[in-house]
Amino acid sequence: MNNHVMPAAERKVRVDLGDRSYDILIGPGLIAAAGNEIASRLKGRKVAVITDENVGPRYLEPLMASLKQRDIEAVSLVLPAGEKTKSFEHLIPACEAILGARIERNDAVIALGGGVIGDLTGFAAGIVRRGSRFIQIPTSLLAQVDSSVGGKTGINSPHGKNLIGVFHQPDLVLADTDVLDTLSEREFRAGYAEVAKYGLIDKPDFFAWLEKNWQAVFSGGAARIEAIAVSCQAKADVVAADERENGLRALLNLGHTFGHALEAATEYDSARLVHGEGVAIGMVLAHQFSTRMNLASADDATRVEAHLRAVGLPTRMDEIPGSLPPAEKLMDAIAQDKKVKGGKLTFILTRGIGQSFVADDVPASEVLNFLREKHPQ
C-alpha cells in the first residue's frame, strides 16, 4: 500500500501506455517521500542512483535517507554536471555501476538530476540486461516538464545531439517542485522555454495564461505546480498517442531543429548556450520562418518573441556570446539532424500561436536564405 498521503498541492499525471503506463507525481517534498512512493510500487529492494556534481551534494543525502527508511538498499554514482556528460565516456561507468550494484529485474535505476542525468541514466537503464526498471527524479524545470517524460533516452555523438540512444520508459517520475528553488535563474528560464512550447504547439489559452502568470510560475507555489502539471499532461498525451515518434510526437520538436543546430554550432558549451535557450531562439525562428512562408501573421511571431524576452530568454542568434559559424554551416547541422527523410527537410511550422504542424517538404534553399538573413556574416 501507498503510505504517502497526497498533499492538497500535489498533482498526478498518468502516462497511458498499456502495461507500461506510469505515474508522474508533481509537488513539494517528493524527494523526502521517494522511499514510500518507490517501496509501494517496486517489488525489488535495491536501487542504483545516478546524479551529478551540482545535484548530488544537495539532494542525494535526503533521497538516500528516504530510501533507507523503507529498507531500500542504494548505491550512488556522481558524474560531472553538463551536456558533455551525455557521452560514451560517462555511459560506460554508469552501466558498470548499475551492474556492480547487482540490480536485478525487480530492482531499479534512479536518475536524480536534470535532463542530462535523466537521458544518460535512462539510456544506461535501457541497455543494462537489455532493459532495467527506471525511475526519474527530475530536478531541473526542463527535466520536470519535458525530458523525464516519454522514454526518449540517449547520448550525443560527434555527429550530433542525441544520435545514440533507446526508447525506454520510466516506471515512475517524481517531480519535486521544491528543488527548483536551488536551480539557477538561467536554468529555470531555459526550462520555461519548454513550458511555453506546449502553449505554442496547441494550447493558445495556456500561452495566454503564461503571459499573465509567468512571474508567479517563477516564484513557486501553486502557479508553478499548475504550469508543470499542464506541461506534463501535454507531453503525456502526445507520448500516449505516438510513443515512437512516427507522427504527432514530432510536434514536440517545435523550435528544436534550429535549436539543435545552434547547440551544435556552440559545441554544446553551456557557458554560451543551454538547450532551453536554443529552443527559445529556435521557437522564435520557427514563427518568423512561418511568417516568411506566409503561414502565420507577423503579429504572432512578435508576440512569441515579446513573451520569451520578457522572462529573460534570448530570442535572437546574435544574443549568443561568441561568434557563430556561417549560415551554411548551420544548415549542415540541420541536414544531419534526425528530422530528414531522403534529403527533404521536415520542420515544425505554425499557422499562429497554438497552431503548429509538421511540414515535411520544406525547401532547404528557403531555410538557408532565411538563416542568411537572420545571421549575416
Added chain:
Amino acid sequence: MNNHVMPAAERKVRVDLGDRSYDILIGPGLIAAAGNEIASRLKGRKVAVITDENVGPRYLEPLMASLKQRDIEAVSLVLPAGEKTKSFEHLIPACEAILGARIERNDAVIALGGGVIGDLTGFAAGIVRRGSRFIQIPTSLLAQVDSSVGGKTGINSPHGKNLIGVFHQPDLVLADTDVLDTLSEREFRAGYAEVAKYGLIDKPDFFAWLEKNWQAVFSGGAARIEAIAVSCQAKADVVAADERENGLRALLNLGHTFGHALEAATEYDSARLVHGEGVAIGMVLAHQFSTRMNLASADDATRVEAHLRAVGLPTRMDEIPGSLPPAEKLMDAIAQDKKVKGGKLTFILTRGIGQSFVADDVPASEVLNFLREKHPQ
C-alpha cells in the same frame, strides 16, 4: 519485385512478429544475391557494413559488388575478430561509422560475420538514432542457426557476458551456406552444439536424425541446409512465442548457464574455449545434473555426451586447456548470470532428450556440490 529466383536448394523461414516479421533465407550463393534480396526489400539505397578481419577479406568484396549492382551505396568497417570485440571499445567506432555514413530511416546497417559481429552490429543498429534497420548476413554456423535470429544484441561487460544490449530485430537474415566451407573445423563444431541443442530442447527426432546424419551436415550440401533450416525454424517459433524472454524463450539457454560460467572462467579466451564448446560442456552438465536430481535417466546423459564427443566437441570441464578456478568461483559467475531472480537460481533442466523445462527453484547448494564433484580441486 524480387528478382532473385529461389534455387531448389534454398529454404525460407519466416519469423512471425506482426509488423516486425522478417525472412531468413538459407542456401548457397546468398552473398552474391544479397544486392537483389536487399534492393527488393529496402526503401533506402545506403548501407553500412560491419565485418571482422577474418570474414572481411573473404566476403566483403563479393558483397559490395552485389550491392553495387543494385545501386546500393555502401561503406564498411572491419573490426578485429574475436569475443573481445563485443565491448564498448568497438561499439563506439561502429556507431560512429554508421552515423558517418549518414544512414537514414530507410537505409540499413549490415552485419557480415559470426555471432560476435552480429551481436555488436545489431546493438549499434539498435541504438543509432534509437533504432536503425538491420540486416544479418551470418557467416558462422553458430550465427546462422542461433545468434542472427531473434533480435538479442549486445556486448560483454567486465561483470559478465551479454550484460549490455537491446532487443533489436533484423529486417532480413541471409544465411549463405557456402561460406561455412571456410569456417574452421573447430568453429563449425562449436556451432553444431547449438544445432544439437534444438534437438535436446524439444525435438528428440531431430536429435536422433543428427546422430545418424551429422557427418553429412559437416560435409555440406542438402543435409547441412536441412539442419540449418530446422534450427532456424525452431528458434523462430520460440522467438515468435516469447520475443522478450519472459518464459518459453529461456529454454534456448539449455546448457548456457554452465557454459557462460565457463566462458567467464576462461576470460573469454577463445584459444581455450569458444561459446559453442562451453554450450556443449554445459548441455552435458545440465543432463548430468538433471540425472542427479532424479529427473532424467543416466542413459540420456550418456547418449548426449556420446554424440557431442563423436562430432569432436569437448564434453567435460577438464578438457578445457589451462586450469579452471574452483567450483565456488564458477558458482559466483552463475549467480551473476541473467537467470537469477531474488537470489533463487533459474536453470534449464530436462526429463530426458527433447524434454527440457525451466526450473526456477534450483537450490544453489545442490549446484555447488555438483560442480565440486565434477571439478574437484
